Amino acid sequence: MANYQKIKGTQDFFGLEALKKKTLEAKIRVVAENFGFQEIMTPIFEYTEVFTRSVGDESDIVSKEMYTFLDRGDRSITLRPEGTASIARAFNENKLYGNGNQLNKYYYCGPMFRYERPQAGRYRQFHQFGVEAIGNSSPLLDCDVIMSAYRIFETLNIKNIVLKINSIGDFASRSAYQTALQTYFKDKLDDLCGDCHRRYSKNPMRILDCKADKNNPVLLNAPKIKDYLNETSQEYFKIILSILDCFNIKYVVDPNLVRGLDYYTDTVFEYIIQSDDELNGLAICAGGKYAGLVRELGGPDLPGIGYAFGLERITSLLNNQEAWGNLELGVDVFVIGLDPESKQFGLQLAHEWRMGGLKVELDYQSNILKTQFKTLERFNPSYIVIIGEEERISNTVTLKNNTTKEQQRVAVDKVMAIVKEKK
Numbered sequence: 501m502a503n504y505q506k507i508k509g510t511q512d513f514f515g516l517e518a519l520k521k522k523t524l525e526a527k528i529r530v531v532a533e534n535f536g537f538q539e540i541m542t543p544i545f546e547y548t549e550v551f552t553r554s555v556g557d558e559s560d561i562v563s564k565e566m567y568t569f570l571d572r573g574d575r576s577i578t579l580r581p582e583g584t585a586s587i588a589r590a591f592n593e594n595k596l597y598g599n600g601n602q603l604n605k606y607y608y609c610g611p612m613f614r615y616e617r618p619q620a621g622r623y624r625q626f627h628q629f630g631v632e633a634i635g636n637s638s639p640l641l642d643c644d645v646i647m648s649a650y651r652i653f654e655t656l657n658i659k660n661i662v663l664k665i666n667s668i669g670d671f672a673s674r675s676a677y678q679t680a681l682q683t684y685f686k687d688k689l690d691d692l693c694g695d696c697h698r699r700y701s702k703n704p705m706r707i708l709d710c711k712a713d714k715n716n717p718v719l720l721n722a723p724k725i726k727d728y729l730n731e732t733s734q735e736y737f738k739i740i741l742s743i744l745d746c747f748n749i750k751y752v753v754d755p756n757l758v759r760g761l762d763y764y765t766d767t768v769f770e771y772i773i774q775s776d777d778e779l780n781g782l783a784i785c786a787g788g789k790y791a792g793l794v795r796e797l798g799g800p801d802l803p804g805i806g807y808a809f810g811l812e813r814i815t816s817l818l819n820n821q822e823a824w825g826n827l828e829l830g831v832d833v834f835v836i837g838l839d840p841e842s843k844q845f846g847l848q849l850a851h852e853w854r855m856g857g858l859k860v861e862l863d864y865q866s867n868i869l870k871t872q873f874k875t876l877e878r879f880n881p882s883y884i885v886i887i888g889e890e891e892r893i894s895n896t897v898t899l900k901n902n903t904t905k906e907q908q909r910v911a912v913d914k915v916m917a918i919v920k921e922k923k
């Protein structure tokens with residue numbers, strides 16, 4: 501048999517891991533909907549320009565991480581590396597802005613693809629849950645979005661998360677800052693990596709976000725954006741921090757936080773893991789405000805704000821913090837039939853109970869009691885129903901509680917109520 505393997509940096513989800521993923525998504529969806537976000541589903545691939553125009557040529561994502569290929573019509577297609585650009589594209593294409601600047605709040609959940617070096621918490625196909633609020637701008641909205649992420653952590657019982665926040669200013673502040681950075685880096689280029697040389701002329705702010713030069717003192721001592729924020733940006737950021745204070749959300753203002761994607765303006769933030777293992781310091785959720793993205797993709801001049809969670813990282817964190825609570829893979833009832841007619845009768849009963857909302861499983865092949873008891877171990881049933889000729893004729897079953905091991909003969913039409921009562 502051929503020995504096929506999954507692509508490096510991807511995962512198969514089955515059994516408990518699939519259940520974890522489903523549980524996580526379900527819980528997060530509830531919070532997002534409570535905060536007024538509605539689901540939006542976009543294709544997992546887009547024309548490449550959707551990402552190059554928005555995320556930025558100089559970003560790591562566009563310059564080296566995208567899965568890009570020509571389709572059979574010679575069009576350049578990219579598997580989505582992130583969600584925001586696709587949503588801005590969909591927002592414009594479907595004219596979701598309506599007649600003016602009405603606010604639209606969306607959430608999305610699904611796979612993203614980046615050609616990164618696989619390591620702890622970093623995959624080539626990973627899953628993000630994200631929100632985007634597009635249409636108008638207010639510090640209240642920024643805070644509400646940041647709080648929705650915080651609420652997701654609370655709901656999932658995740659501890660030891662720190663909110664890092666910064667303002668990278670509006671376009672006017674940014675332009676003054678870029679000039680200051682170019683002046684500062686001019687005679688220090690020899691100390692920077694090859695990528696940063698390119699970034700120097702095109703987008704010097706990106707140098708501050710360089711993974712290779714992360715601990716380089718030249719970066720750490722670079723001018724800080726806070727000294728270049730104009731009054732409007734300063735005021736905007738001040739209000740945000742004061743609202744966060746009111747909600748008792750603990751945050752750290754990190755002047756070095758600039759975020760890797762081109763479209764951010766003003767508020768940028770990340771939630772970081774604090775732990776004593778390999779996940780320490782990893783971002784688990786990241787986002788910010790984007791004033792120019794919708795316009796850049798050919799739409800009206802409307803701002804947005806959003807974030808994305810990495811679901812794999814949340815899963816690792818929940819594993820480490822043992823915070824999953826009760827995850828039940830088992831079934832409610834396993835049906836055993838001791839002869840062909842009893843097995844058929846069992847299948848009919850299983851059908852009825854399933855229609856009544858129970859999870860029911862059976863062994864389709866064997867009539868042998870011992871074999872069926874062996875089969876049921878995989879399904880961890882709460883109850884076992886045994887049907888032989890005697891039971892079938894009297895319209896009863898032998899019902900065994902698989903926890904207490906007590907068993908009793910009960911009428912067929914009583915089974916559902918008994919099982920549901922114990923659920």
Ligand code: AMP
Binds near residue numbers: 785812
């Ligand atoms: P970004 O879109 O780069 O801002 O990332 C948002 C979040 O997605 C990060 O905070 C991570 O939790 C997650 N993430 C990004 N890249 C990966 C990856 N390669 N593997 C797993 N999770 C990732």
